Amino acid sequence: MLRNLVRLHSRVGHALSPPIVCPRSQALKLPLPLLSVNSKYYSIITERKKFYEDVSISHGEAGGMFEINLDQRKLKTPGGKLFTAPNKALAIAVANEWDTQKDTVKFYSMHMTTLCNTALDNPTFRSKDQMITAALKYLETDTICYRVEEPPSLVELQNNEWDPVLNWIEDRYNVVVGSSTNILGPEIPQATMDTFRQHLGSYNFWSLTGLEYVITQLKSVVLAFALIDKHITVEQAVLLSRLEEEFQIGHWGNVEWAHDVDLYELRARTAAGALFVHFSSESSTVKRKLMQD
Amino acid sequence: MIYILLVRTQTSQSNMASLSSPLRICRGILREIRAIKGPEYKQSLAYNYVLDQFRKNQITGERYCRAQEEALHASHSYLCLLTSTRQHMALYDIYHGKGQRDTEEMAGIVGLRLPTQPGGKGWEK
Numbered sequence: 257m258l259r260n261l262v263r264l265h266s267r268v269g270h271a272l273s274p275p276i277v278c279p280r281s282q283a284l285k286l287p288l289p290l291l292s293v294n295s296k297y298y299s300i301i302t303e304r305k306k307f308y309e310d311v312s313i314s315h316g317e318a319g320g321m322f323e324i325n326l327d328q329r330k331l332k333t334p335g336g337k338l339f340t341a342p343n344k345a346l347a348i349a350v351a352n353e354w355d356t357q358k359d360t361v362k363f364y365s366m367h368m369t370t371l372c373n374t375a376l377d378n379p380t381f382r383s384k385d386q387m388i389t390a391a392l393k394y395l396e397t398d399t400i401c402y403r404v405e406e407p408p409s410l411v412e413l414q415n416n417e418w419d420p421v422l423n424w425i426e427d428r429y430n431v432v433v434g435s436s437t438n439i440l441g442p443e444i445p446q447a448t449m450d451t452f453r454q455h456l457g458s459y460n461f462w463s464l465t466g467l468e469y470v471i472t473q474l475k476s477v478v479l480a481f482a483l484i485d486k487h488i489t490v491e492q493a494v495l496l497s498r499l500e501e502e503f504q505i506g507h508w509g510n511v512e513w514a515h516d517v518d519l520y521e522l523r524a525r526t527a528a529g530a531l532f533v534h535f536s537s538e539s540s541t542v543k544r545k546l547m548q549d
Numbered sequence: 550m551i552y553i554l555l556v557r558t559q560t561s562q563s564n565m566a567s568l569s570s571p572l573r574i575c576r577g578i579l580r581e582i583r584a585i586k587g588p589e590y591k592q593s594l595a596y597n598y599v600l601d602q603f604r605k606n607q608i609t610g611e612r613y614c615r616a617q618e619e620a621l622h623a624s625h626s627y628l629c630l631l632t633s634t635r636q637h638m639a640l641y642d643i644y645h646g647k648g649q650r651d652t653e654e655m656a657g658i659v660g661l662r663l664p665t666q667p668g669g670k671g672w673e674k
Contacts, residue, residue, distance in 0.1 A: 313594065344598070349627070352595040356585045356634075365634055486622040490629040513644040520637035527630035534623045 303360045311355045313347045316340055322347035326354065335377035342462065346372070346535040367528030375465040375536075384464060388456045391468045391477065392449060399476040399497060401435045401442040410503050417499055424487060425478050429455065433478065452477070459537060466532035473497075473525045483530050490527045494519065574624045575603045581631035599624075 308326035316323045321340035324331040324347065331339040331354075341347040346368070353366040363370075382390075400418045404410055418435070426433055431448040459467060471480040474497040483493040495502060498519070505515055569577075578599050583590045590596055606620045656663050 311594075345602075348594050348598045352582075352585075352593075355593065355595075362638070365638055367630070367634075486619060489622070490626050512640065517637065517640045517644065520633045520640065523629055523633035524637055527626045527633060530626045531623060531630060534619070534626070 302364055303362050306357055306359055306361050308354075311351045313344070313351050324351050324354065333373045333376045335373075335379065337376055339372065339376065341372060343535060346532070349531065349535070365524075367525055368532060371466060371469060371528060371532045375462045384457070384461055387464045387468050388453055391456060391464075391471050392452055394471050394475070395433075395444055395449070395452070395477040397441055398433075398478055399474070400478045401433065403435050403437045404500075405437050410500065413503055414499065417496055421478055421482050421488070421496065425481055428485070428487075429481075459533075462536035463533045466529050466536060470526055470529035470533065473522060473529060483526070484533050490523060490530055494523050494526055498522070569625065571603060571607075571621055571624070574621070574628050575599070577628045578624065578631065581628065581635065584635065585631075599627075 308329075310325075310327055312325045313322050314325055315321075316338075321342060322344055324339055324341075333339050339350075341350060349368045350372060353369050354361075356365075400422055403414050403418075422433055422435060425431070429451055431451050432445055433448060434442050436442040456464065456467070467480065467484060470483060471477055474480050474483070474493060476497060479488075479493050479497055482488045483490065488496070501515070510516070579590075579596065582593060582596050582599070586593050586596075602620065603624070606617050609617050611617075650658075653663055
């Protein structure tokens with residue numbers, strides 16, 4: 257229970273506050289058991305009775321943005337802004353999340369909506385540079401770069417699984433990352449940081465939100481890059497991130513209510529982050545070519 | 550057991566070829582949508598969009614089409630999102646704490662009953 261509360265706090269209680277529908281609708285009385293904490297600045301509400309039947313998307317007025325309609329009422333972000341998605345794919349993903357809910361709306365399972373809300377509202381008022389600095393800070397303590405010295409089977413496992421990803425990122429970005437077994441972690445040269453900083457600067461604000469989210473979930477910049485560059489799948493990234501945990505599970509056994517819950521939740525969040533970055537940074541065109549015969 | 554793990558991962562050498570085939574991913578996504586929506590899943594937004602995207606990306610002039618690979622990776626991620634959310638919620642419903650129960654229910658769990666005093670305790674009005 258405490259862990260869930262901590263997770264709610266880490267989102268600045270933001271994406272988990274209920275979406276505000278149009279002021280015309282009446283205020284809904286929340287049943288008491290579902291209201292966790294009520295504070296002056298924000299309320300941490302984890303669930304809410306489902307108050308709509310149909311979910312649909314529509315084109316907004318302002319240039320190409322898509323809006324979500326819950327039963328004719330437009331969805332809004334926790335900050336009060338109108339919810340707009342920059343492209344159709346993202347809008348459909350969010351609409352599907354709302355559609356998935358039965359009886360109660362469980363905000364903690366709606367990861368795409370959470371990400372969109374954060375990108376739209378920017379509740380902590382961060383700039384692109386701040387986000388890039390925060391993201392790169394994870395590199396100094398990157399999971400992939402921290403190696404153990406014993407037991408030997410774990411050392412071997414880490415070398416076999418993590419070294420290839422390290423080699424890939426060093427080739428792809430022409431940098432030096434390296435791994436280390438000492439407590440201070442690897443020495444990341446400034447040139448590497450500069451290259452990554454420049455690369456991250458090429459992403460727009462929405463993509464950066466998603467990317468930082470993925471890095472925070474996987475606890476590794478290297479893995480996040482490998483996932484975003486579509487070198488590995490989500491399941492592989494999660495497995496590599498939890499390598500030592502999987503090793504221990506293989507040795508001591510699996511505990512469903514802890515290990516599996518963590519695994520599925522991590523997968524869901526990482527998949528949502530990766531998808532969010534993909535949708536925010538893509539632009540699709542259709543080139544029609546005539547068949548040559 | 551660790552060697553099963555090593556066989557499972559295949560990360561570095563894995564390239565796009567080791568991803569599941571588009572057909573399997575498409576079927577997986579549609580199955581998830583059906584699990585969510587029930588009988589009228591064919592009218593849902595997601596269903597039509599997903600099918601549309603798969604059809605559009607099928608035809609390409611290149612031998613190695615980057616856009617196609619990217620779309621495949623995105624669809625794989627979406628399938629992972631749908632399945633893991635469903636599995637997480639299933640486990641959550643089973644294992645997550647229900648919050649505080651009322652005293653009578655709590656007593657009932659350990660096999661006790663709350664005491665009753667028909668005449669009242671004497672200090673009620």
